[in-house]
Amino acid sequence: MPPVKERADAARNRRAILDATAALLAEHGAEGVTMDRVAAAAGVGKGTIFHRFGNRAGLLHAMVAESAFTLRARVADGPPPLGPGAPAADRLRAFLDAMARLVIDNLELMTILRTEPPHPRTEELHRFWYEHLRALLEEARPDVDAEIVARLLLDSLAGATVPDLARSGQADRLTAAVRELVDSVLRTP
Template identity: 90%
Template sequence: MPPAKERADAARNRRAILDATAALLAEHGAEGVTMDRVAAAAGVGKGTIFHRFGNRAGLLHEMVAESAFTLRERVADGPPPLGPGAPAADRLRAFLEAMAGLVIDNLELMAILRSEPPHPRTAELHRFWHEHLTALLEEARPDVDAEVVGRLLLDSLAGATVPELARSGKTDRLLAAVRVLVDSVLQAS
């Protein structure tokens, strides 16, 4: 059975809440995102936000989830090299560059989410990323422990280095380093 279609007013409120959250993040940083401020900026009651997103972590997760689920769709069904049809090595490079872009584009959100309880949908995304990376590595480098190497590659994007370099305007260097890291993993010893 297909999911119920969202009512027009609910869709409008959802978009207003997400847009207000993005504006508060851009203007005030992580500290500026409170449920009261979001509700006021979106022109909705605080209860509407809690009903729709559950809590602050759910709201913030949804902000990142829009980009993350779009990336997941592109990986699963999009054009190569990110999507199917390209050699595993090319897909691996494209995926890690896209993932680095996702992290860079959501720096404030990622920082906040690290301090919030994990959202249930986060596990679903992480499982997909790990399975995807493992499968690509198994094909491109059958001689390595694909599961562990894949986790290490993803973990390299989750630490303090990415936000530090991105905030200091070194995004080009960061993306070049991601390419070097991936290429070093892809080179057979």
């Protein structure tokens, strides 16, 4: 069955809501994103937002989903080294570099999402990232515990260090350190 096409008014409302959310994030940071403020800025009723996105976590997920699902598509079907066709070690480096960039580029959203209940689509993405990373580790370093190392690598991007460094203007230093971390995992003893 083909996907249902979005009505024009629903598409306009969706875009207005996402644009209003982005503007509130840019102007006020994480604290400025409330459902009331988003509704007022978008010119829609609060019920429209709840109907469309479910809750605040669903709205925030939609904000980051576009870049996250684009990255997922590039990992699954894009050109190497991020996509298939490159050695596992090269894909691993490209993947964690892209993940670090995704987190840095969506810093305010990631900060907010950490305080919200998990959204089902977010959990789906996390499973995909973890399984992809685990598979690459199993291929590149069959001698390590890929299940645990994959979690540790992903967790390294989820803690307070990433926002602290990015907000203090050290994003380049952060991405270089992520590359060093990946290279240290890939080094065989």
